Amino acid sequence: MEACVFDLDGVLVDSEPVWEEVRRAFVAEHGGTWQPDTQSRLMGMSTGEWAAYLHELGVEMAPDDIARGVVDQMAARYQDGVPLMPGSVAAVRRLAGRLTLGLASSSPRRLIDVALAAAGLTECFTATVSTEEVPRGKPAPDGYLEAAGRIRVAPGECVAVEDSSNGLRSAHAAGMRVIAVPHPRYPPAPDALALAWRVLPDLDALTPASLLT
Structure with a gap:
């Protein structure tokens, strides 16, 4: 990857x-x-x-x-404060030194920028995409394809990290290997989870080693 x-x-x-x-x-x-x-x-x-x-x-x-x-x-x-997922900042920083990072979000650009700045992660990402900026939102692959284009890496050489049913479907349709980190309150549907290349219990398990084939 x-x-x-x-x-x-x-x-x-x-x-x-x-x-x-x-x-x-x-x-x-x-x-x-x-x-x-x-x-x-x-x-x-x-x-x-x-x-x-x-x-x-x-x-x-x-x-x-x-x-x-x-x-x-x-x-x-x-x-009042951006509610970060446990382990999110550490996970991004672990991978930033090894891989090119992109982001494909359904959030408006305004909220993406606020969240990443609050977490101190803005500089970790080569490119970020809001689905406001592409024709279709998830589960269509548009956001992930646009992110791959902006970071200049073929989708097949990218891994995506997702939690939701529509997100998993979107990244899979884009041709990426998908790592699912299911949200405990909003778990993905079984058919969507079945599209994942790997399922991790939390972001602490997302390491460069976890991306090895």
Whole structure:
């Protein structure tokens, strides 16, 4: 492997509970109805995709306004501190000395930059991609393919680190070897987990040795 492309939410930043809390409250406050499968469906969607979906749930606002309102609330929450996943900073720094690093995230660019800066990891990544910057969000491969292009490494020479069903499907569809680090609260579906090249219990297990074939 020449490169490692990380997901952000649920891998480096424990933001999924925050996203769920903020979006669930936003839906309730603006006339929508949160469904039992809403959170799992939202994971991996680009900003435009999830804003349109919340509108379909009955939120009485235009999708652009929904996106702006939710992201503003997320940014405000991040000002109180970015909730890093255990071992995330150490894992990135371990690999940064050995591999080219990229990032393919469904988060808006604004939140990607805030999170990496807060963690002191900005300089570790050769390139970062938000799915706002590509035609389709996860599970489509667009974000991972764009990340591979920006770091100038063929997808087949990249390993991706993911936690969610849509993320695993996205990286696999891009032709990368996928390491799954399942989130304890939001585990991936069995069929998505089956796409993983390796499954690790946590980021402490993500070492250069774990990437050897």
